[in-house]
Amino acid sequence: MSGPVKLAKVLIVIGSDSDFPVVEPCIKLLNEFSVQTDVHVCSAHRTPERASELARGAEADGVDVVIAAAGKAAHLPGVLAAYTPLPVIGLPVKSSTLDGLDSLLSIVQMPSGIPVATVALDGAENAALLAVQIISVRDAVLRGKMKEYKAELARKVEKKDRGIQEKLKALYPRA
Numbered sequence: 001m002s003g004p005v006k007l008a009k010v011l012i013v014i015g016s017d018s019d020f021p022v023v024e025p026c027i028k029l030l031n032e033f034s035v036q037t038d039v040h041v042c043s044a045h046r047t048p049e050r051a052s053e054l055a056r057g058a059e060a061d062g063v064d065v066v067i068a069a070a071g072k073a074a075h076l077p078g079v080l081a082a083y084t085p086l087p088v089i090g091l092p093v094k095s096s097t098l099d100g101l102d103s104l105l106s107i108v109q110m111p112s113g114i115p116v117a118t119v120a121l122d123g124a125e126n127a128a129l130l131a132v133q134i135i136s137v138r139d140a141v142l143r144g145k146m147k148e149y150k151a152e153l154a155r156k157v158e159k160k161d162r163g164i165q166e167k168l169k170a171l172y173p174r175a
Helices: 017-032 047-057 076-083 098-107 124-135 141-173
Strands: 009-014 034-042 065-071 088-093
Touching: 009 017, 009 047, 017 034, 017 065, 017 088, 017 124, 034 047, 034 076, 065 076, 065 098, 065 124, 076 098, 076 124, 088 124, 098 124, 124 141
Parallel strands: 009 034, 009 065, 065 088
Antiparallel strands: none
């Protein structure tokens, strides 16, 4: 007899409640893929013990992937990665300081041995999709959903191409 099916789960940690609008599309997309989310506000600098607790407990809580969104110094993804064997995806938040470049560089420049995958500034959707792809290595159902998602992206592009071709034909009829 097999046990209950383990649902995919992503822990999302944001450095401030002001980061929530940035991660909301990530949460929505993960929900569309039927991936559970657990979302917390935690500061790498103001609540380092809490960051440690979240990261250390993630595996036991059934988390598959951690997404950490942070702006400015953006140390949160790296701090979480230091405390967990789970994959961590850094989501740099575009802040007023240096237009977010500081956040991006803080996340992407991790020391050897503590990898953090990094997506674009405010790239919440890609953070969600990367998490789904990582989990789909062991989850064929989720992999199937990802294949369908990508097929739908292709269909949308093809539809746009047909629209452009029709416009060009109308604007510039060929002799």
